[in-house]
Amino acid sequence: MPRFFFNIRDGYDVDEDDEGIELPDLEAAKAEAIATVEELRDELADAGNIELEIVDEAGRRLLTVPFFRGGRSGKRR
Template identity: 40%
Template structure:
């Protein structure tokens, strides 16, 4: 099974994955990337009203195969 690497930018830190995870296929890697962004948004309290989370997935050769961005935009309605 192929190994995938998930580079995450949570708006505070830009983390490069040097270990990777073995998954069934590209589709499973896509789902992992999206799930990771949702978990980050749920666990982090963003500073201010706007926050962007990004995930890049690389294959075993280091080639970028998938990108995902989750943008949180919020504000008080008065």
């Protein structure tokens, strides 16, 4: 099963996920990212342009999920 990492990016600063989580596919990783954003949104409301990025084991950014509207919702990079 592939391992996905969920990094929090605020502009140029990145809080990297060192452990990751094994999930069956990118769709499951996207669902996990959306649930995480929902949980953390209120706690991070005073921060800047925050997004949760999903990264694969090779370090490739697969998808980003913004914390606030007006971002790049689920846009592949």
